[in-house]
Amino acid sequence: MTDKPRYNLTELLACVAAGLLENGRSAFVGTGFPILAAMLAQRTHAPGLLIIFEAGGIGPQVPALPISVGDSRTYYKASAASSMHEVMSASQAGYVDYGFLGGAAMDCYGNVNTTVIGEWEHPKVRLPGSGGANDVGSLTWRTIYVMRKQSPQTFVKKLDFLTTPGYLTGPGAREAAGLPAGSGPYRVITQLGVYGFDEATKRLMLLAVHPGVSVDEVQAASEFEILIPERVAVSPEPTDEQLRILREIDPQGLVIGK
Amino acid sequence: MTDKPRYNLTELLACVAAGLLENGRSAFVGTGFPILAAMLAQRTHAPGLLIIFEAGGIGPQVPALPISVGDSRTYYKASAASSMHEVMSASQAGYVDYGFLGGAAMDCYGNVNTTVIGEWEHPKVRLPGSGGANDVGSLTWRTIYVMRKQSPQTFVKKLDFLTTPGYLTGPGAREAAGLPAGSGPYRVITQLGVYGFDEATKRLMLLAVHPGVSVDEVQAASEFEILIPERVAVSPEPTDEQLRILREIDPQGLVIGK
């Protein structure tokens, strides 16, 4: 009989993600993992984090985890229940600092596919498409990706379809395409570690591995070469306090599991 | 001692203007004379006339004559109290049939000046500018002008400044400039008569003279040549019923005078 581990992967990733969010800044969050991470940040180091949902909820006191980005819980006791025009315009105008996204596949520049597997004209698997992802990835200052299934099938050399822009083809490419200057992917969190992007090449670069994960495992789980700096950190384990708060936010284990 | 005349000029013009408005259509109205005419139309032949104010009032039950186009009386018991974006967009999209405007000077194509007398750089008299007039004249289907001081100084060969578009330089010129197809000045009402625009030349054409006014007087009160068709009507005199309603709408004589 083994002991139940002190925390699970979702809890670890939520703590890592929460740690990226600064106080006094704003974040576009989706349902599920992102709202969990954002609420954890609010209840620890970033009480002044402004949570925004792409359908119009601004600054809610989320009473229970919402199921949809338009769910009325996304504007419960909010500062404003507005519209997509309002929040997407605010983002385009520079008011939204962080955005959370996921994806079926990513390339080394942080470009992401959520549209099709196979050819667009004759898809092997048809995925839902951009939704608000392209907008978040285009317009917020810093996009944070959470991909729980890093593998050579999800970290790929060439995307079947570039749904949401990362750094496109490398340095200066976003600006050359007309995307807002200085914006782009900021961090990628997977089940193995945390990545940033190298300033000079805009390529994915390992920043930290999670406890117990080796650098070799990280590289093996990618079709493209991941830049590995001299010094790679190890993600801090969740504190008891963080775990307590997470279970308060999600008492039914809808996101963190039971 | 003379008898007080049965009606005054404002009352006559209001009845003429009201008669131009169709039931089931919409009109941008301003304060003063236009709202008086529109309310008269509503209470006679056009109960389904939709009154819209450029600042956002839609379909009010005006309780007393408003002083400003943003006055709260412009949306008293209204269907909507919206915004300029809302009503100007509706107009640009084709929802507004009539617009009422005035002007300091007009040329033979129905172009109007409300900006400066003299040179723009060194004005002799600085007038308020376009306000919403250019928008109304550009975007509504049919613009109705009311100019109570027709004279060679106000019906001019060349405007000091073209604030609001009539037919610009003649047939096809509005469309060539990019203005909405099929829109433009519809009628001009002055103290002397009622004018339309000749289909072929888009020049100002006399349609009717007011009771007691001669065609010669009309031409004498214009610097440019007014087209005079074979048959010129005479404006009908206000009925007692119309006069009764006008005085109900404006009991203090704010617009119609005391």
Next chain:
Amino acid sequence: MKDPIENLGELIGWHDPDENRRWIRENKTRAMVDKRTTAAEAIRRFVPDGSLLAMGGFGHIRIPMALVYEIIRQRKRNLTMFGKTAVHDIDLLIGGGCVSRVEVAYAFGHELRGLSPCGRRAVESGQVQVTGEISNAGYQWRFLAAAMGVPFMPVRTMLGTDTLKHSSAKVIEDPWSGKPIALLPACYPDVALFHVHRCDMYGNAQIDGITVEDFELARAARRLVLTTEEIIPHEEIQRQPWRTVIPFYLVDAVIEVPFGAHPTEMPTVYYFDEEHIAHWLEASKTPEGTQKYFEEYVFGVPDFDAYLEKIGGKRRMEELKRIMALQPPSTEEAAL
């Protein structure tokens, strides 16, 4: 970059602004007339086969489900749908054989609930054709351009991606900054269907909660059909005219349908019916299951009231109201 860069997506829903102005002038009355009708009549009149269709609400929020079921019941065909985060609605309409084409911002998925078996089957088999890609904000702003009566809207999203390449956008050089900027063509759906909290019989409508894309979509669509939780007296509208999100002259039909968004959420009123949504997701895993679902909930009932009885009637709706209000189940239900 003097010539605009064109993209590959099929242009759907665009009209020359002058042509659309003429259509508005000739087809939309400005008179306040009683527009109350039935769902059956509104769908017969305003959703002919082949229509370009858009829904109000968002995802599983405030979807005009009574009208969705009625479209299926009337076996409408060859509809093109604007997939503006279209989730439950489009999935059922595809399952019902009503939709043959879709422009996709988000479709074939149910957000956190997973992918749509039914929608995916149809698109992967070629039964449903994707005309092009776009993003949520992209739709929002296509509708805004139409609502404003201008041919396009400049945006800074989608640039540099395959989403843009498969859209109907063009890219020009901003004449002020010299930087590339995307122009999205205006989008005028033939008809949009909404469910609102309350409106009067003329169509003046109020919405509580977020309006998502509805403000702009209501003004972009040529025809607009409203179902409403409640028809209120015009005097109620007049009391706070600044609460009117949709003025009457945009509206073609008004139908009072309490609980008309079930099983989707009606903000502040009732919550998602997760059980029913799960039932659909399970049933729609096979064509047979899909057919059986429709036999039971659409073809097997004459109208939405009978459907409501079938899904649990008043008791179920009261339960969904309590979940919305963050209250525990009633003792009566807890005892069941």
Next chain:
Amino acid sequence: MKDPIENLGELIGWHDPDENRRWIRENKTRAMVDKRTTAAEAIRRFVPDGSLLAMGGFGHIRIPMALVYEIIRQRKRNLTMFGKTAVHDIDLLIGGGCVSRVEVAYAFGHELRGLSPCGRRAVESGQVQVTGEISNAGYQWRFLAAAMGVPFMPVRTMLGTDTLKHSSAKVIEDPWSGKPIALLPACYPDVALFHVHRCDMYGNAQIDGITVEDFELARAARRLVLTTEEIIPHEEIQRQPWRTVIPFYLVDAVIEVPFGAHPTEMPTVYYFDEEHIAHWLEASKTPEGTQKYFEEYVFGVPDFDAYLEKIGGKRRMEELKRIMALQPPSTEEAAL
């Protein structure tokens, strides 16, 4: 028409969208902090000499007069004003020597009340310079472009006129219809001043009645100062968050100033003070009269409360409330 046709008006208030995004990122906090302050402090901080200034409201409606008087009291200089139907505010600010430049949609007039003696004197003598012309909707849409963070907005107004020629618009060929269309450059005022019905101490604000251009202007201005009839608890905002017209992160300062729009109208609360407006129009016929007016109502009083006492205090404001409510004067007043 591949190259845009440029017009002659001076381009004021435009920023490269990237440059403005950077400014927003660095200068606007997203934290909910207590922003309550005084009119004197807000004007000192947010309206430096030389600012590009815009006012909320419209004409004589909901004008932040307490802030207008404070600008005059602090003898601000070389302001450029966006004349978006600027009437009483700009007239006083010109009279006070604060404004040296104006872009004009509507200025130098008082609508039905006639032309502005003071404003006209200044512009005809060259003391105030007109930078360019525009229309009301033109401003509305310049603000919309800024609020959206895009460099321009396409519009179908102003085309073919001298108003366009003296504006900062450009004309291009719509790449879909091939027809000419005007592009108006985004307009970002340095600071906008608003008077609202109610807001919380963070700046979440509600407005009753028409919003005119305020929704877009609030989002376009770099700095936003609110005076409010009443500061309400945040809980009131949370109860109906869909009533929030201005969310807090746009707001830099909040000042509670009951009757802060006097002598202009506060919709649903108090009506225009026609007597006082007439007094200004009469006084401002001469430079001496103008100076005397300011000595009495601005320099001669320490703040807005003292001004209110001077114009008739609570009794006068109650009277203006009754006119708004379409009620007859009180018997007490009728007896005076």
